[in-house]
Amino acid sequence: MTMTIATTIDEILSGLSQGARPIAGGTDLVVGSRQGKGTLPEHLIAIDRVSELAHIEVGAETTRIGSGVTHATLMTDPTIVASFTGVSDAAALVGSPATRNVGTIGGNVMNGSPAMDTGAPLVVLGAQAELASTSATRLVDLDELWVGPGRTSAADDELCTALVIPNRPESSGSAYVRLEYRRAMEIAIVGAAAAVTLDGDAISSVRVALTAVAPTIISVGGLDAVVGQPADEAALAAVSEASSEQAAPISDLRASDRYRRHMIGVMARRAVEAAARRASGETISVPVNRALGVGAQS
Amino acid sequence: MAVTNLPEFIRADGPDKVTGSGRYTADMTLTGQLVAKFKYGEVSHGRITKLDVEAARAIPGVFAVLTAADVPDVRYSYGLADRTLFATDIIRFEGEIVAAVAAIDADVAQQALDAIVLEVDVLEPITDLHAAIADGSPLVHEAIDTYEVTGDTPHSGNIATHSSISMGDAEAAMATADTVVTSRYLADASHATPIEPRAVIAQWEGDKVTVWTSTQVPFDARAGVCETLELPTSKVRIIAPHLGGGFGGKCGAHFEPHIAALARAAKRPVKLVFSRWEEFIAPDRRREAMIIDVTTGVDADGKIVARTGEILLDNGAYMADSSFFAQAAAMHVAGPYVIPAVHIDAKLVYTNHQPSGSVRAPTAPQGCWAIESHTDEIAKAIGMDALEFRRKNIVTSGSTGCVGQTYDEIGLDQCLDMAAASAGWGQDLPDGEALGISVGWWPSFAAPAGAYAKLHGDGTVQVITGASECGTGSVMTLRMLAADEIGIDETAVELIYQDTGAAPAGPGSSGSQTLFNHGRAVEKASRMVADQVKELAAAQLEANVSDIVLDNGTASVAGSPAISIPIVELAGASETGEILGSAAADAIEWPEITGSTCLGEQGFSSWLAPQFSCHVARVRVDADTGVTRVLEVHAVHDSGTILNPVAAHGQVEGGVMMGVGQALTEGTRYDDQGNQLNAGLLEYKLQTIADAPKITTQFVEIFTDNAGPRGAKGLAEAPNVATCGAVNNAITNATGVRIRQLPMTAERVWEAINDSEAAS
């Protein structure tokens, strides 16, 4: 086995073209192999010291979050907290301080787990993954990137260099909430992200995506009925019902399908409510889970 | 005996542990050491039809493969000798060891395991407690009637032991009650879950073996090796390096005999380190599941007149150290109440689950949770405040409890009032929040323990003790006692401990006994040293021995501090250049009990120096999800004199956190074959520091006679008793629904709320 520590993106790309696997924080890759989810790859290329991957750049149309940006940065970076708050909500819930200090958004997205926390907020914010290889660079929609649990459509020699998010219109807000049984070292039992834009009191656009309820992160469809309505009890009930209906929850150790289905509705409702309040200018501190409580206020 | 001002608490092992320079068993490496791995039965119940290890033995790099055929044919366990080191014909739980290998590295050891041919006829697992005790149930141990029995262990069929507490005519008294409340509670099994997984290294030199192991009780580990490998005591030395937690789970011998046998066969040192999965499935120390049925009658004034109950405890496949559990559980279901007529039957039932054994206050958190929940149900039924009802019915100084034991001065009533006051009982709280109260109790144990103390010529002291430090800090309190007796600074006292080759025997770190028993021995041995110092000083200062005072490193004459001599000079001037003391703790008499009959007297009816507690929990329940958060716990304990306040607070805080985990998230799940489903730290959810409530601790300090040093009682297990009950009562007060299964997971709480909404 070899491990190469890259210092430039070119070094990474050439390593990948020769069959190496990238390792960022290693919090999925190494822990997974220790748990027997697969042996470590023969050749690893460490990408965590490539500073170009760790930048957040705000452009005219889009914001580019480097794949090497850690959860610890995402939960505190003023741009992300102000404009893409749902991503900060999610990053703040990941593992423990140690996990957040080394775990990256690129690793989270490319690991492709349906329980990944940054996935749903990235989806509702319309993010795309920027994939680069020695031959080309392309932008891929996230619903095309994730093809199954732990599987992506990226080629083996492609590096995720960034997540690219369209800048948000005025009066927009986003939020992510998840059901958790304890306040650290938890895995999403179900989670929901919402992005809301308001026109006065009325919802002018709303997107909801769900974590850990299907083989990949899923978007909730059929929310058109609430557009034009205020984010009131009726609208929240409609979102909650649509979300519960569209999920395909399973029964396992963590929860029964019945409980999960109800919780999906609760999480979706809370996500939309928090996103709408943020869209209206209210500050709800990150993460929403602690600020509003999923039984878990501080 | 006076309680003196002991010096500030300093943990000698603290810097080692915090900086990482401390060495745990798994950190050790011996030259030539081999890697051990176990072959497990893998099914929870089966008959071995073929076991062939020849192919495994033939693999290059494999030094030894052992099965039952390669070790003495010895059956062991406390109470009922029901097990062997390796499965012989029947596999009785998934973690049962069938064979053990020692190989050059982990990969080769794994190859050897894979090469072992094990064929098993799978048998129907016995997992349901009621079915297991029904007539005609298949037996976990077909040959149970041939097993050697020790102590009072009445057994039959799948009932490993049976115990009953019976006082007065409970049925007749129940008939006189104005209100009768009946409840059923179920508790899932749980685990001790020390962060350090078990590790063992054995090395032979000639016919002597040294075993380094993560045990809480080195002397029990030694006894286990000697018994199963038929070795004399003097040939076995057990050393426990730093211990990374035990919580009861590392009491007794566990895998030391297997590794000692492997090392002997391999002619090399052999090392075992458990994976987290093994740590969950293989040890014979799991907190037992319980089914508790209880009925209580109260009169018009709200006084308890009678209680009856039946308790079934899941013993799992083997006895481990569970032979007293039936009686312990019955005591908790009776509770620290004045109950004139009581009849409680408790049965410890064999199943094909992992064996149950000591985990911090065995049977208590579940028993207390059930009875304290039941107590709130009674109070509600008669429309009385839960605090008021307890005030009326708990045991106080001079009252007689459920087995006819009359208590000396005890402080449960003060615990109750102080905890309630601390929590603001009766105050208005925000929606979704509420307080819940629970009282609890736990005995102290007297056991033989010895100690040596040496005052060196340079003025330093070595205390050699059989005590073990499993994280509580109480071993460090032994330094304080020695320093105080000899009149020197505690930093001049060095401890030698966790080594059977050096110290006199003792109960190690088990049963809250470190200070209680080892403390008394250390105090006595140190006093022998002090007495000799005083004699030397008296001669030199031309004073009476009885007038000599040892303090601050000097010996002086009482009333004339100016006439003094440094202790270091006296030590150096002694005939041998050092002053020796050795002592065994005095025997303690157990309190008398009257008027109670007890089937299965397992040493748990009369409670020596009983410890009392009251915990009040403040919770917030998110009704939409059932997620419960414990915001505050107000804990007040009567553990007699508190010698070491810093360590005592640490014990209570740790016990409360463990209780919160048992209350909310920690429970073992089984598949229908009796195999654990959540044998890992992701799915078996411990509490994290982020979940910790604000814990407010107070002590009711009552000097207790016939107890530990200077009037102290135990304090390691007691803090783990009352939290679950307080949390359940708070959940009910917050939601109006009652949770009847432990742990009270978010889903269970949500189900209860949802079902009650659906019903109304």
Ligand SMILES: Cc1cc2nc3c(=O)[nH]c(=O)nc-3n(C[C@H](O)[C@H](O)[C@H](O)COP(=O)(O)OP(=O)(O)OC[C@H]3O[C@@H](n4cnc5c(N)ncnc54)[C@H](O)[C@@H]3O)c2cc1C
């Ligand atoms: C204790 C613990 C708690 C956790 N809690 C959570 C949680 O609450 N929520 C959550 O979502 N996750 C959690 N995780 C999972 C993990 O921490 C996150 O998914 C993290 O974001 C992974 O990032 P990483 O940099 O460590 O990825 P790595 O482990 O380095 O990589 C993960 C995978 O992505 C690939 N990869 C990494 N970077 C790139 C890239 N730039 N381009 C292409 N492929 C790439 C790797 O080859 C590997 O296959 C937890 C993990 C641990 C150990």
